Amino acid sequence: MSSGYATDVQPVMLRRNSTQTTVPGLHHHHSSSSSSSRHATSSRSDMPLKGWFNRRGDQFIDKNTVICQPMDRQFSSRFKGYPEVGQGYGDSNGNIIDVQGRLIKRIG
Numbered sequence: 001m002s003s004g005y006a007t008d009v010q011p012v013m014l015r016r017n018s019t020q021t022t023v024p025g026l027h028h029h030h031s032s033s034s035s036s037s038r039h040a041t042s043s044r045s046d047m048p049l050k051g052w053f054n055r056r057g058d059q060f061i062d063k064n065t066v067i068c069q070p071m072d073r074q075f076s077s078r079f080k081g082y083p084e085v086g087q088g089y090g091d092s093n094g095n096i097i098d099v100q101g102r103l104i105k106r107i108g
Contacts, residue, residue, distance in 0.1 A: 048092040049078070049091075049092050050091075050092070051091065052089035052090065052091055052097055053079055053082050053089055053090060053091075054079070054082055054083050054084065054085050054086075054087070054088070054089050054090075055075065055079050055080070055082045055083060055084050055085060056068075056069055056074045056075055056079065056085050057069035057073060057074055057075065057076055057078075057079045058085070058089075059089075060089040060097070060099075060101065062101060063099075063100050063101045081094075083096055086099065087099075088104055093107050094107035095107050
């Protein structure tokens with residue numbers, strides 16, 4: 001029985017093992033595009049980040065939700081210009097919000 005909350009079915013990108021799925025039909029789609037998704041993943045580090053991140057790489061979703069980076073991906077060089085952990089979150093344009101989601105610094 002589902003409670004209706006979005007957390008009942010965790011998105012594939014947030015699962016520890018993305019090949020295991022509880023969403024019917026999703027596994028077949030993932031398998032058929034696995035070669036193209038590997039290529040897209042390898043070029044991700046060149047793409048600008050979308051969202052709000054801190055220096056460790058944790059992503060701010062809203063004031064009650066933060067997606068933490070796995071241990072092996074924390075403090076990546078691509079996050080070197082972002083706010084320190086506990087100081088807030090920045091976007092790729094240089095805007096900064098506090099840990100509650102309030103704008104601290106606006107660029108442009």
